[in-house]
Amino acid sequence: MxxxxxxxxxxxxxxxxxxxxxxxxxxxxxxxxxxxxxVSSASGGPIEPRNAKVIETALQRLNLRVLENADSGVAQPQTAQSGRRVYVARHAERVDFTFGSWVPYSFNDAGEYVRKDLNMPKSLPPRSPNIWQQDTPLTNLGCYQARLTGEAMKEAGVRIDHVFCSPAFRCVQTAASIIEGLGLRESLPIRIEPGLLEWLTWYPAGIPTYLSNDELTSAGINAAKNYTPLTSVEDLKQSMKESFEAFCSRNAELSKQLIKATEGNILIVGHAATLETCTSAFVHPDIPLTRDLLKRILKFSYCSIVMMESVDGSWKMTRPPCAPFTNSKNDRFDWKDLS
Known part of the structure; x- marks a missing residue:
């Protein structure tokens, strides 16, 4: 112990x-x-443990090592860039992973959303509860995570020219909050790109009906209305039985097309696997993606962000512009425990 x-x-x-x-x-x-x-000493006090000094010394060394490791992950303000930069971020904290099966107790008999916890959204766009079960929103902490990430990117001097995002609502909310933190909410519209969606095998009931650009606009999100995605939802529906390798290739090829079709810096917001599927083909072209990725993504925390930069005609992974966001588990409080 x-x-x-x-x-x-x-x-x-x-x-x-x-x-x-x-x-x-x-x-x-x-x-x-x-x-x-x-046992008690003659004076009634406890005997000094023989190993106490050893443990104290070990703790001092350990604390120093932890601090050194933490410092190594904190990015410094970015210098003048030598090439294009692509930032890839995972969505922030999601409601369903935080609260479990939240829909049954969060909607009344009339299908109206009722907030049951302060970390749940204050309101949600009008939508069938069944769809929310498949396309979860962010928690309030998740929105804060993403906004804080955007603020840190701004402080680091990050410039973003284009934003592409998975159609999943949690990803759209994350992109919107990052942009808000960057101070670009009005000037930088989000381009919804269905091809950035995660592995289709994780949607056994079929791809959800995602919010349209008009619905996103009504929800206060600056979605690009005139953008024609490179991959449509209908295209994805034709590939519901895609292999894991096909999924990785879909994300990789799409990221190549997005970079080729644009100039300037890009922010891509997607899922945990997106951090690798949208960058590996550039920085590790000779290493094929495998199912080992499914194990690695367990270490990709909410709002994780990676950055790759084009230097002398080739891409390399470099230190992200901001530190990660870490938070602890917090058990739910029930006042009735004291009644």
Whole structure:
């Protein structure tokens, strides 16, 4: 058992601590056993544990290493760029992954949305509850994550000329919030590109009916009304049984077309896998994407962002313009527990 105070000091969960620092974990466990058997000294106070100094020294070194690792992930303000830049971001925190099966208790018998938690949206565009089950919105924290990301990008001097986004509402909301943080809400419309949708196998009930550009506009989102996507939803419906390799190729080819058809810097907002499927073909052209990606994306947190830059005619992955957004698990409070 790892001392809770130690976990708080390094900001890690017990499980992740055990995996990352097995030797220190064993030392703490031994110390815990000694503490359980502690006897009183002649003065009535506890005997000083023999390993206390060892643990204190180890913690000091560990804290320093954690801070060093954290510093290495914080981007500095970007210098004058030498080539085009493509930023690829995952959507922010989604309602269904946070609250589980949220639709049954969030809509009344008339099909009207009723907010049941402060982290749920205050309101939602009018839509069938069944569709919301398939096309979840962001939580309020998710919108904040994305806006904060945009603000950090602005502080880092990021310039965005084009925004392309998966039609999933959580992705559209993320793109809109990032743009808001960048201060470009009115001047930079979002181009909805269905080809950026995640693997179609994850939609056994069929592709959801996504909000139209007019509906998005009514919801306060600056969606490009005159944009003709390179891949339509109807095109996707013809490929519902696509293989994982076909999905990776779809995203890769689309990103190539988007870069070829535009000038300037691009922001692509999609899903967890998008971070790799839209960049791998550029920075690792000889390494085919495999199903190992399904394991790797578990480490891609909400609002993760990657950046690749064109240098001397070739693309390379470089440090993102802003730090990641990390938050802890927060159990739901029920006042009735105290009644």
């Amino acid at each position: 790892i001392a809770p105070t130690m976990i708080r000091q390094i900001g890690a969960s017990t499980q992740s601590f055990t995996v990352r620092f097995p030797k220190l974990t064993r030392l703490v466990a031994m110390q815990q056993q000694q503490n359980d058997k502690v």
